[in-house]
Amino acid sequence: MLGAFYLVPILDVVRLAFGDATLLRGIESYGLDRMSQTLSAPALPGVLWVTLVFTMASVVGILGTGLLIALTVVRGEARNLWGMGLLRTVVLTAWVVPGIANGLIWQMLFSEAPFGALNSTLALLGIAPVRWLSDPDNAMISAVIANVWQGTAFAMIVFYAARKGLAQDLYAAAAVDGAGPFARFLFITLPQMRPAILVASVLVTIQTLNTFDVILALTGGGPGRATEVLSLYTFTTVFYNFDLSGGSVLALILVLIALSLTVVYIRLLVDRRDRQP
Template identity: 45%
Template structure:
């Protein structure tokens, strides 16, 4: 579509795909720094706002970690959605235009039904990845303040390697395994149905 800025947006999103989670945590830590050295707080101070307690306030810390994790997972989702959109038949879209369908109707009745299986697969894979997030949260907040940003994988690490509570850590790890296996079964079922439809 030759929209301005698409190269910058693609680059900034796809960079997350190549950077390790620990490095992402460190980068976002510099962005969220609550002193004058923090990039976001410095930018806010230039317009008379801030400073914001991104990582010391429990609610803000959870929102900040969530935002960083969304940015990290956007690249994978973008690649899947782009591939899904490429599978939509141009003939069907042209037929919809000839029939008088506007952009919203084409999106609702043609594009979304065509890429619905890919959207579902994307949601399942991203959910599995989110449940197993460890490195980025460890580098960014370490699960703090308190345990406001402690994810399941980090909780397992804390129980086993910091508190030496092997029983609790092992039990939590089994719960995480069950969650992952359940989501994987759903993923395989979706792929099986999709393959049956295509064949």
């Protein structure tokens, strides 16, 4: 039943992709004209490249930061260090901030005006101000930072639960054999956490591919199209250009990209022995 609720909207998107619907009227005729126009749009290749860069950088940043924080909290709790619960709470706080609010917060931090928080701090240190949002390369970095800041909490929760569930006997045996911290991390922690890494990778990738509210509030997709990802391009196609069928075509591209990356993750992270019947 749950699958049906997800399947029906997808089928409706497929139907709209083969029509000529807009936000002002329904489908009057079916064909491949609107799909051909959308796929041949001059802006699409650039948007796909921006989406690739943003997704890869965000996923690596979110998974890496989430894993680092999770392992730090677990190790701190094992040593009864103060503040581990506070650290988890601070990280989780960023997760509950709405995407638009997140973008506005980072827009104020990255502001190039004299009162911009980061540039004001750099000025106190005698460092020249940085064009965080007006430079295309820096704008992408700024968008990735804002997305990583918000998305790290989910990865931390998954990795924290997975790490807490690992058998401590493995680490005790490795310590007896003389394995150092890095060896234990590389040969015990990572292999044992592979299922959690797979789940986090898939879900974080899907979330990142669908992220547009943060970028909409932070840069609006600019400067130019430097930060216009596919989800934002889909949003503007539907709600600014009123092209419902064109937006449906772009939505199907997002689905295909997500499915393709999921297959890649499974190939890389699922043990071959687990895939054998």
